[in-house]
Amino acid sequence: MTHLSADVLVVGAGGAGMYAAIAAAKQDASVLLLDKSLVGRGGATIMAQMTVAAAIGHEERDHWADHLDDTLAAGRELCDEKLARLLCENGPARIFEMDRWGAHWARGGGGRIRQVQAPGHGRARCCYVDFLNTGPGVAGTLRRQVSTMSGVRRVSNVTVTDVVVHDGRAVGAVGMDVVSGDIVTFAAKAVILAAGGLTKIFRRNSASTNMGGEAYALALRAGADLIDMEFVQFFPIAHLAPRLVGMDPIMWDPFRYKLGGRLLNGDFEEFMHRYGGQDSGKYTTVRDQASYAILKEVEAGRGSPHGGVYLDFRHVPDATLRDAFGPVIDRLATNGIDLTKTPVEVAPTAHYHMGGIRVDERMETRVPGLYAAGEAVGGANGANRLSGNAITEALVFGECAGRAAGNAAAGTPSGWSDAVGEDAAVRLRRAADTKPDDGVPANVLQLRLQDLMWEDVGSFRTGGQLRRALDGIREIRETPAAVHAADGYNLDLQDRLELDAMLTTAEAVARAALGRAESRGAHQRLDFPESDPALVRNQAVEMKGEEVAARW
Numbered sequence: 001m002t003h004l005s006a007d008v009l010v011v012g013a014g015g016a017g018m019y020a021a022i023a024a025a026k027q028d029a030s031v032l033l034l035d036k037s038l039v040g041r042g043g044a045t046i047m048a049q050m051t052v053a054a055a056i057g058h059e060e061r062d063h064w065a066d067h068l069d070d071t072l073a074a075g076r077e078l079c080d081e082k083l084a085r086l087l088c089e090n091g092p093a094r095i096f097e098m099d100r101w102g103a104h105w106a107r108g109g110g111g112r113i114r115q116v117q118a119p120g121h122g123r124a125r126c127c128y129v130d131f132l133n134t135g136p137g138v139a140g141t142l143r144r145q146v147s148t149m150s151g152v153r154r155v156s157n158v159t160v161t162d163v164v165v166h167d168g169r170a171v172g173a174v175g176m177d178v179v180s181g182d183i184v185t186f187a188a189k190a191v192i193l194a195a196g197g198l199t200k201i202f203r204r205n206s207a208s209t210n211m212g213g214e215a216y217a218l219a220l221r222a223g224a225d226l227i228d229m230e231f232v233q234f235f236p237i238a239h240l241a242p243r244l245v246g247m248d249p250i251m252w253d254p255f256r257y258k259l260g261g262r263l264l265n266g267d268f269e270e271f272m273h274r275y276g277g278q279d280s281g282k283y284t285t286v287r288d289q290a291s292y293a294i295l296k297e298v299e300a301g302r303g304s305p306h307g308g309v310y311l312d313f314r315h316v317p318d319a320t321l322r323d324a325f326g327p328v329i330d331r332l333a334t335n336g337i338d339l340t341k342t343p344v345e346v347a348p349t350a351h352y353h354m355g356g357i358r359v360d361e362r363m364e365t366r367v368p369g370l371y372a373a374g375e376a377v378g379g380a381n382g383a384n385r386l387s388g389n390a391i392t393e394a395l396v397f398g399e400c401a402g403r404a405a406g407n408a409a410a411g412t413p414s415g416w417s418d419a420v421g422e423d424a425a426v427r428l429r430r431a432a433d434t435k436p437d438d439g440v441p442a443n444v445l446q447l448r449l450q451d452l453m454w455e456d457v458g459s460f461r462t463g464g465q466l467r468r469a470l471d472g473i474r475e476i477r478e479t480p481a482a483v484h485a486a487d488g489y490n491l492d493l494q495d496r497l498e499l500d501a502m503l504t505t506a507e508a509v510a511r512a513a514l515g516r517a518e519s520r521g522a523h524q525r526l527d528f529p530e531s532d533p534a535l536v537r538n539q540a541v542e543m544k545g546e547e548v549a550a551r552w
């Protein structure tokens with residue numbers, strides 16, 4: 001068993017984790033920054049291709065208070081205002097700091113940072129790195145910055161399976177080296193969960209393979225609570241057809257708002273106005289409303305051939321298309337897509353999670369010493385998130401969590417001992433106790449779970465579907481997962497550990513969705529189609545013994 005120790009342990013090295021590590025190290029804390037993938041190359045941050053929202057006012061006059069107003073309006077009265085304010089007020093500082101660290105934000109005349117107006121934002125507020133390179137640009141900048149910090153030790157390819165809590169405090173974590181199969185324990189005076197979102201629990205998703213909702217399961221098992229778990233964002237216009245290889249399925253959005261791409265149903269009619277949207281030529285409809293409208297058109301038999309709607313750029317002149325799409329137009333051509341001749345088909349996909357770990361303004365959970373950052377945190381975006389707010393959230397909350405954890409660690413003695421480490425490793429040892437050929441492969445069980453979540457806990461839900469989903473989750477949990485013995489790298493075991501976390505997180509989403517008997521933002525109940533003013537409240541999820549339970 002390998003053992004490492006530091007003042008601050010950061011679990012997950014996407015945008016939030018890397019920013020947290022830098023901020024903690026600035027407080028003179030020693031930091032372990034670990035990831036189940038390669039540091040800085042796993043998760044959503046590096047995949048993001050579009051924009052980062054911050055009221056820097058380079059394109060037109062703007063103020064963080066206006067950004068906050070837009071964020072609260074999109075959140076359908078459920079935003080945690082303190083967190084939303086933190087996001088909007090500190091967004092500009094993070095953009096400028098990243099700029100000093102060499103992020104290549106797209107620039108316009110006079111050296112100003114370019115900003116575009118995305119749906120739901122009242123101003124041109126969204127910064128980007130051309131062309132479709134925002135996420136790689138952000139991740140690359142943070143990776144370089146982390147590498148200049150001598151206090152940060154990077155550990156790749158370790159998957160954390162439990163946060164260790166002793167005497168009511170988070171004192172470290174336990175995990176598995178995915179290359180060697182060794183158990184690894186980590187002692188730390190503060191632990192930051194920055195392990196990203198959950199969209200992999202749905203069949204159709206925009207996620208990387210390591211976004212199975214492990215942060216939420218880790219937090220629940222450690223004694224923290226979650227909020228707003230019913231609010232999963234379904235991105236309205238993910239690519240559906242024709243086949244598109246090697247490109248982000250959600251990359252159409254910025255072009256749609258730059259160029260006024262038209263959304264048309266299967267009969268080639270605009271339809272957003274039927275659902276209260278005002279898309280005609282401007283594309284300002286926010287995500288929950290747009291997803292709803294598309295799915296309703298498909299349900300009414302007015303979908304495109306593959307079950308979505310059309311996104312059409314044929315009205316845009318050739319030269320304008322080439323100017324806006326840049327080299328992307330050539331990548332589309334290698335996929336046989338010529339936007340001057342044919343529209344593409346698009347449809348909603350699970351994309352982002354508004355809910356997550358409940359934290360205070362210092363990003364600390366209700367478990368002392370346990371912090372969270374990034375998409376793992378719930379509350380800032382309420383029932384619906386605005387375009388561009390997620391990377392800002394990762395940067396801002398990462399910085400806050402790292403600073404707070406670094407400060408707190410300075411005055412805290414280590415709570416770790418060998419006995420604590422041995423106890424913590426018991427669950428993992430049990431899972432590693434392999435049973436060849438006994439049961440169903442864990443990756444097959446993961447697929448079952450993804451299907452079930454898509455069918456019954458997707459964009460439209462009913463009480464009956466949600467109860468069926470909970471039964472299905474229980475059945476999968478009770479099905480023995482086959483884990484074949486392997487020397488070193490053991491994919492079966494990894495899948496099995498991930499499946500455990502996915503099931504816990506899936507149950508948290510389904511229970512919260514069942515508890516909210518109304519429709520609001522991204523949570524649409526067909527059996528309760530209206531919003532209920534009595535439910536302008538956040539729902540929490542926590543462990544009651546071994547059970548996942550929702551409470552108001």
Ligand SMILES: Cc1cc2nc3c(=O)[nH]c(=O)nc-3n(C[C@H](O)[C@H](O)[C@H](O)COP(=O)(O)OP(=O)(O)OC[C@H]3O[C@@H](n4cnc5c(N)ncnc54)[C@H](O)[C@@H]3O)c2cc1C
Nearest residue numbers: 012014015016036042043044045050051160196374375391
């Ligand atoms: C395709 C795509 C495009 C997007 N585009 C945009 C956009 O243009 N603008 C915007 O604002 N937002 C966008 N988003 C959302 C945004 O990218 C994310 O919300 C944000 O990057 C999350 O950052 P994070 O650091 O919290 O998580 P991630 O970047 O997801 O990082 C989490 C890390 O945790 C690691 N991890 C997970 N589990 C464990 C474990 N058990 N042990 C150790 N490590 C673990 C993962 O490997 C990963 O590296 C997009 C998302 C996707 C998927």
